[in-house]
Amino acid sequence: DAKTTQPPSMDCAEGRAANLPCNHSTISGNEYVYWYRQIHSQGPQYIIHGLKNNETNEMASLIITEDRKSSTLILPHATLRDTAVYYCIVRVPHSGSARQLTFGSGTQLTVLP
């Protein structure tokens, strides 16, 4: 799986958009970008994933640059409940002998009132 780089922490004002960056300059052509988050004391939660086109669901939007070397997760209207560690994971779906997710250190997003 390609290595990812994320800022260790970010703050965002409640109600504003939270833009979380992820660099994955060594991504290969068949690797997808997945985002998970972990709210304090809870299990990780899937947010969104994409290959090269921008994706949107009820939780967030994912913007992937044309060269696919970086991406941004956007929470359009952050709430206090969005405070969590956000993990960017690059992987080929259905790959790996154990199909494991490889988590890095992520970005601690703090939404401020």
Added chain:
Amino acid sequence: DTAVSQTPKYLVTQMGNDKSIKCEQNLGHDTMYWYKQDSKKFLKIMFSYNNKELIINETVPNRFSPKSPDKAHLNLHINSLELGDSAVYFCASSDWGGRTDTQYFGPGTRLTVL
């Protein structure tokens, strides 16, 4: 309904004891996992279990043994507990052949070994 559930939520025990953590999923998935999150908050895969095939992370001591009575359950048994086993253990499940290959996690079991 909780999709992936674990029991107990908290487990405090003495060194040398044997304990089990249970996991159940009602998503109809065919693959289940155990992850360990240590004090530094890094999440690492321990095991995955698909259709009675166990795939083991080689760094996991053989004191840890997963047991799957059926596709909906994957329990983790730990023998001779050590201080370093203190961590939060997360169970997860997925559909092995599913379109999105996403994993759904349980709430975790915080194990404290004294």
